[in-house]
Amino acid sequence: MEVAIFSSTPYERQYLDEANKATNHKLRYFDESLDMDNVDLAAGFGAVCVFVNDKANADVLEALHKGGTRLIALRCTGFNNVDLKAAAQLGLKVVRVVDYSPNSVAEHAVALLLAINRKVHRAYNRTRDSNFSLDGLIGFDLYGKTVAVVGTGKIGCVFAQIMIGFGCDVIGFDPYPSPQFEALGGRYATPGEIGGRADIIALFCPLTPATHHIINSETLRRAKPGALLINTSRGALIDTEAAIEALKSGQLGGLGIDVYEQEADLFFRDLSSEIITDDIFQRLVSFPNVIVTGHQAYLTREALTTICETTMQSIMAFEKNEKLENEVKAA
Missing domain, CATH: 3.40.50.720 (NAD(P)-binding Rossmann-like Domain)
Known part of the structure; x- marks a missing residue:
């Protein structure tokens, strides 16, 4: 599956690449944070992978949907930056990393x-x-x-x-x-x-x-x-x-x-x-x-490994139409 990864960093990419060896997705890294100004970068990608400060509000989600995106994969636990109700209305699935370290x-x-x-x-x-x-x-x-x-x-x-x-x-x-x-x-x-x-x-x-x-x-x-x-x-x-x-x-x-x-x-x-x-x-x-400190509490080798492996596995489960164990739904 083609995956657009926003807010990516050099130290994170090596862990994502390693985790992807077992799933073989086509990863495209973007330094930019996802928002309305650069949402067009995700056009044509079936999955978009975002982090804590990426913006996935209703407008961004609608633009992603129009561009062919069907899955939002959060490589973090929190999901307050995603409009879950808008995602549900658009038929977008949202997954997160429930437990890492x-x-x-x-x-x-x-x-x-x-x-x-x-x-x-x-x-x-x-x-x-x-x-x-x-x-x-x-x-x-x-x-x-x-x-x-x-x-x-x-x-x-x-x-x-x-x-x-x-x-x-x-x-x-x-x-x-x-x-x-x-x-x-x-x-x-x-x-x-x-x-x-x-x-x-x-x-x-x-x-x-x-x-x-x-x-x-x-x-x-x-x-x-x-x-x-x-x-x-x-x-x-x-x-x-x-x-x-x-x-x-x-x-x-x-x-x-x-x-x-x-x-x-x-x-x-x-x-x-x-x-x-x-x-x-x-x-x-x-x-x-x-x-x-600059949001580094999660930043250990063990946590990065689990975050990346969980994210890649969730994308694979979506691609195979399997149950999404880490799906997040609107209340």
Whole structure:
């Protein structure tokens, strides 16, 4: 099957090519992100493979359909960038990668937490300048602290297990409680407990209308003063301007994020020689207690292998008219 792959990168292509040895699709790589400006590139391709910041709204999907596309293959877990209702109306199938490596994302969340807490980024920059002063680098023991895990699916459970290993008291929030989370030693929070007790809040939930800006001025106001916030899920879970105000006041003690609300205009490209005009992002990274990584939490060899193999296999199943195990449908 001919597949147009958007937002492709050199490091990703080698994994896609390797995975494709078992399926023998005809892959065409595009550096560009999919949107209305370049949707014509996909004309004639039966399948289009997209990533987190590609736009598959109703207009784009209609253009893809007219060009002969019948399958949208997401090489990621989230699908908030696809209009599923429009896809269904057009007869387009949508598949995603349901499970790749929860360890990769959970471990990156821990890395962000440790770096923010122990000021590793600041210490690194100091010692490179031969500054070995320890002023301003005091952190706190994780042992005995309360960690709130918002979203207790596979990734949240892996993160919870790591935090329990540090000796933390782990509390959770999820509209669909997980027996696995409780079996690990986590417990679900009582009303108001996360805001009142949590020293660390980590987000592992999908972006839906219900979770959009789940962290906002009100939830931050109720948070324990000085709490640390970690987000490796979707940028719009956090109201960034509200987080900035909480950082300014000291209500929020630190922020470690691998995702950003307006990341589509920034991430996955080299802008080091350009002026970034996103004032909110520039304000955010100006804080010494903020670390931003560019949506790399998933980026391990194991995760890339699984993502690419799953994507190629889903395309093959569609081509053979087999059951699509990883199909996503409108609610």
